[in-house]
Amino acid sequence: MQEVGPAPRRSILARTFVSSAEPRLRAGWRLLLQTLLMVALLVACVLPIAAIAMFRDLNWLDAEAFWVGQIAEFLALLVSIYVARRFLDRRSFSSLGIELGRRKWQDLLGGIGISFAMMAGIFGLLAAMGWLTVEEFAWRTDSASNLLAGLLGWLVVFFLVGWNEELWFRGYLLQTIASGTRLSWGILISSLVFGAAHLGNPNSDAAISVMLGIFLAGLLMAYGYARTKSLWLPIGLHIGWNYFEGVIFGFPVSGLSTYRLLHVEVHGPIVWTGGPFGPEAGLILLPAVVLGFLLIYLYPRGRAGAHVGQEHLVGDR
Numbered sequence: 001m002q003e004v005g006p007a008p009r010r011s012i013l014a015r016t017f018v019s020s021a022e023p024r025l026r027a028g029w030r031l032l033l034q035t036l037l038m039v040a041l042l043v044a045c046v047l048p049i050a051a052i053a054m055f056r057d058l059n060w061l062d063a064e065a066f067w068v069g070q071i072a073e074f075l076a077l078l079v080s081i082y083v084a085r086r087f088l089d090r091r092s093f094s095s096l097g098i099e100l101g102r103r104k105w106q107d108l109l110g111g112i113g114i115s116f117a118m119m120a121g122i123f124g125l126l127a128a129m130g131w132l133t134v135e136e137f138a139w140r141t142d143s144a145s146n147l148l149a150g151l152l153g154w155l156v157v158f159f160l161v162g163w164n165e166e167l168w169f170r171g172y173l174l175q176t177i178a179s180g181t182r183l184s185w186g187i188l189i190s191s192l193v194f195g196a197a198h199l200g201n202p203n204s205d206a207a208i209s210v211m212l213g214i215f216l217a218g219l220l221m222a223y224g225y226a227r228t229k230s231l232w233l234p235i236g237l238h239i240g241w242n243y244f245e246g247v248i249f250g251f252p253v254s255g256l257s258t259y260r261l262l263h264v265e266v267h268g269p270i271v272w273t274g275g276p277f278g279p280e281a282g283l284i285l286l287p288a289v290v291l292g293f294l295l296i297y298l299y300p301r302g303r304a305g306a307h308v309g310q311e312h313l314v315g316d317r
Contacts, residue, residue, distance in 0.1 A: 024090050027180025034084035034172060041076035066256075070160040077164050081172045089176070096171045097231035104232050111224060111236020112243075114295045118288040119244035122251075122279050125287065131268025134250075138261045150259030154247045155239075162238035169194045169218065170225045170234050183226065191218030203255035203276035213280035214254070217241070220292050228300050237292075245278065252278035 019026050025033075046068070085093045094100070126132035138147055169190050178186030195215035204210045221234035245251045246258035251266070255277045266273045274282030 022090070025088055027176050030084060030088040031173065031176045033088060034080050034176075037083065038076050038080035038168075041080055042072055045072035045075055067157065070157060070164065073164045074160055077168055081167060084172065089179075096167070096175060097225060097229060098167070098171070099230070103230070107228055107230050107232035108236040108239075110299055111233045111238075112240035113236075114292055114299070115237050115240030116244050117295060118292045119241065119249055119251075119279075121291055122245075122284055122288050123249045125284060126266060126268065126273065129268060129272075131266060131273055133265045133267070134262055135265055136263040138259075138263070151247060151261070154259050155243060158239050158242040158247075161242060162235045165194075166221065166231050166235045166238055170222055171231055174222060174225070187219065187222040187226065191215050191222055194218035198254050198280075201255040201277070203252065204281075206270070206275070206277065206281055209271070209274070209281040210277055213274070213282070213285050216285065216289050217280060220289055220296070223293060224296050227296055233296070233299070252276055254278060254280055 017025060017029060024030070081096075082093050085091050085096065123132070138150070142150070173193065174186040174190035176186075177189050192215060195211040195213075195218060198204065198214045199207055199210060201210075221237050224233040224237055225231055227233070242253050246253035246256070246260065248261050250260040250262040250264040252274075266275075270282070272283045274280060274284065279285050279288070
């Protein structure tokens with residue numbers, strides 16, 4: 001019987017750039033290339049629109065810029081992640097957890113329902129503490145057309161926000177890091193980056209509380225991905241979180257103002273309420289996050305294969 005000798009020793013260059021598990025770049029290089037392509041595409045999408053706005057003497061900082069930004073992000077993320085997934089990762093785009101199976105709508109709506117319970121809980125707690133006053137209802141002051149446009153328009157916006165941010169943070173970023181290390185590191189690092197990415201939002205002066213609150217939200221959505229092996233649940237969580245927080249219950253959404261069905265005044269201690277940034281920067285978020293973790297844990301019970309883990313995340317070590 002012929003003896004099998006030891007595997008040939010790889011060069012330093014190969015060990016630095018190429019995965020030891022399969023013939024593709026190591027995780028860090030794949031992530032770097034995808035990020036560079038994403039930034040380049042964002043610049044290519046936004047610059048012409050900004051130039052037109054300046055030429056026509058339009059205010060680029062108006063609300064329309066938010067729409068334009070989300071569309072630009074949608075294009076840049078979709079193209080860069082598809083290219084990276086297909087040609088660098090050598091995986092299918094849908095294997096990030098966005099398969100179009102029959103459970104897609106179930107998970108999407110499940111996430112939206114969980115986020116409604118969380119935001120309703122925050123609203124109820126603030127009201128019970130005497131820190132919230134409902135001042136007006138939009139259906140009393142707005143026309144039916146404005147009401148419908150506000151509700152549907154912001155639903156579209158927050159669908160784009162949820163898709164864009166989950167595709168990158170819980171999709172490519174988390175899973176690429178996990179493929180080079182382990183899932184727990186992917187969850188931790190992607191949640192930290194998620195928190196840091198919101199530090200530039202309006203009214204984010206209390207950086208520590210903002211970072212902590214958004215970090216916890218990132219952990220929650222990452223747990224939703226890990227429990228279901230799908231991005232549709234965290235996408236639903238993200239859509240519902242923003243929509244119910246801002247449009248339905250009238251809070252600031254990570255420092256941003258939206259159309260509001262309820263006009264509320266929050267006047268409790270900022271350390272609890274989050275002040276002008278919204279509940280994410282306040283201690284009031286903590287019981288809602290605990291509720292969210294519990295509901296996500298209960299949500300997929302009985303589903304075949306529901307567990308924390310991803311069998312397709314092959315390590316690069």
